[in-house]
Amino acid sequence: MRRREVIALLGGAAGYSIAARAQQPQRIRRIGVLTGGSGPESQGRIAVFLQALGQYGWNEGQNILLEIRQGGGDLEVVRKHAVELASLTPDVIVTIGGTATARVIQATKTVPIIFTIVPDPVGSGFVRSLARPGGNATGFTQFEYSLSGKWLELLKEISPGLTRAAVIRDPNVQAGVAQFAVIQAIASVLEIEVSSIDARQASEIEQDIGDIARHGNAGLIVSSSTNALVHRDLIIALTAQYKLPAVYSQREYVIAGGLVSYAADFSKQFRSAAGYVDRILKGEKPADLPVGSPDKYNLTINLKTAKTTDIAVPPSLLTRADEVIE
Numbered sequence: 066m067r068r069r070e071v072i073a074l075l076g077g078a079a080g081y082s083i084a085a086r087a088q089q090p091q092r093i094r095r096i097g098v099l100t101g102g103s104g105p106e107s108q109g110r111i112a113v114f115l116q117a118l119g120q121y122g123w124n125e126g127q128n129i130l131l132e133i134r135q136g137g138g139d140l141e142v143v144r145k146h147a148v149e150l151a152s153l154t155p156d157v158i159v160t161i162g163g164t165a166t167a168r169v170i171q172a173t174k175t176v177p178i179i180f181t182i183v184p185d186p187v188g189s190g191f192v193r194s195l196a197r198p199g200g201n202a203t204g205f206t207q208f209e210y211s212l213s214g215k216w217l218e219l220l221k222e223i224s225p226g227l228t229r230a231a232v233i234r235d236p237n238v239q240a241g242v243a244q245f246a247v248i249q250a251i252a253s254v255l256e257i258e259v260s261s262i263d264a265r266q267a268s269e270i271e272q273d274i275g276d277i278a279r280h281g282n283a284g285l286i287v288s289s290s291t292n293a294l295v296h297r298d299l300i301i302a303l304t305a306q307y308k309l310p311a312v313y314s315q316r317e318y319v320i321a322g323g324l325v326s327y328a329a330d331f332s333k334q335f336r337s338a339a340g341y342v343d344r345i346l347k348g349e350k351p352a353d354l355p356v357g358s359p360d361k362y363n364l365t366i367n368l369k370t371a372k373t374t375d376i377a378v379p380p381s382l383l384t385r386a387d388e389v390i391e
Contacts, residue, residue, distance in 0.1 A: 094129050094346055095155035097176075101136045101143050101164035101291035106317040110161060110181075113332050117339030123346070136165060138265075138295035147172040157345045159338060160204075163240050164291045166191055170202055177345045180204030181338050182331060184240035184289055186356055195356040203341065203351040205334045206358045207289060208314075213244040214251035215327055216312045219364075220284040221255055222382055223325065224310045229283040230257050231273060233300065235264045235290040244288040264292040267299055274300070278307035285311040287318060297321060308374040319365045319390065324376065329359035363387040 098114070100107045111133060115125065123129045132150060136143030147168035150158055157177045160166040166180040170191055184207045186192045193199035195206075221227050232248055235241035245261055252259040262273040277283045285304060287293050293300065294317070301322045304311045313319060313326040334357075341354055364382075367390040371378045383389060 091128050094123070095153065096129055096131050096342065097150035097153065097155040097158035098131060098133045098161070099136070099143070099146055099150055099158065099165045099169055100134075100161035102138055102162065102294045106294065106315075107135055107161065110331060110335050114159065114335040114339050117336040118342065121339060121343040123339075123343065136291070138292045140164065140168075144168045144171075151176060157342050159342065162291050163189060163238060166202070166204075174201055176201065177351045178202035178204070179338050179341045179345070179351070181334050182207045182289075184208060185210065185243060188243070189239055192356055195358070197352070198354065198356060199352050201351050203354045203356055205337060206356060208329060208359060208362070210243050210247050212327070212362065213247040213288065215362075216286045216288070216314065217248050217251045217255065217257065217259075219325060219327060219382075220286060220310060220312045221257065222379060223312075223376065224282070224284055226282050227257060227284050227310075229277060229280055230259050230286060231262050231277045231283070232259060232286045232288055233262045233264050233270065233290065233293050234288040235292050236261065237265075238290075241288065241290060248286065248288075264288075264290040264296065267296055270296055270299060271303060274303045274307065274309070278309050283309065285309055287311065287313045287323075289314040305370070305374055308376065310376050316363065316365050316388075319367045319370075322367065322370055324367055324370050324374070325378075325382075326365045327362055328365075329362055334359070366390070 098111060125131055132153060134146035134150060136146060143164055151172035157179060158169055160169050160178060160180045161182055163183045166183050169178055178201055180202060181204055186206060191202050220230060232245055234245050249259055263269050287300060297318060311324050313323045315328050316326045319326045337357055364386045365388045366378060366386045369391055
């Protein structure tokens with residue numbers, strides 16, 4: 066065979082090889098998503114996460130496949146979903162809330178996990194430290210526990226004559242216990258009597274809110290809890306019925322008709338989570354990605370709710386608000 070024929074043959078083969086590689090479909094990466102709750106707030110957070118992934122070049126149906134599961138506040142359902150997602154061996158699992166995170170970490174020690182809205186990942190045993198997570202999980206914290214005391218201070222500012230406050234919390238998770246402990250410590254300084262309401266039972270929530278409202282000079286704090294979010298509409302309806310001042314741990318409550326919230330911007334957190342997923346899909350390890358914390362907390366006030374419940378929000382508080390809903 067002549068030299069020029071050999072070159073032509075090799076060139077043709079190379080061209081075929083390049084074309085064949087170009088025609089091969091792109092590998093689809095699988096991403097699991099598990100939230101302990103459900104409803105519009107979970108859907109909104111997932112939508113933000115998906116939009117942010119698209120900015121990194123990851124688009125569902127093109128190069129990623131999402132496996133989304135919602136627990137609806139049922140611990141057994143959350144556990145089953147966690148085991149199911151782990152068995153699919155996705156490239157990464159994103160968890161929303163401490164309950165979902167705990168169940169996924171129990172289900173797998175190998176699949177990378179990016180958690181969001183977790184109050185205390187170190188104390189909960191999810192990571193070794195914020196700077197060096199060390200295992201197969203990293204992510205973003207919800208707040209420092211000291212923030213819980215701020216909720217009671219805000220409640221006292223809204224209602225200066227406040228002498229009693231009920232705290233809706235989940236006593237079966239560490240975050241629920243720790244938040245209540247901080248609130249109790251601040252309550253002794255402010256000379257306020259504090260009691261707790263179990264976030265899991267709708268009947269108990271209804272009865273206890275009614276009891277504290279009848280005492281007068283009372284208020285409500287809704288701490289961070291997946292179960293409290295599940296009962297969000299009931300809680301907001303009861304505070305409106307009894308015209309009870311209330312401070313919430315998440316903005317979603319205030320958008321739905323609650324009075325005041327003091328919380329981080331979770332939309333920002335889900336955009337950051339998308340960035341961590343991008344890094345994981347490109348080969349980085351959770352152990353090498355430090356846990357992120359909120360750099361700002363926003364005060365949101367629903368002035369329309371204040372007016373309909375005859376609660377006078379101090380002008381000084383309105384001036385400090387990052388968002389006022391009218």
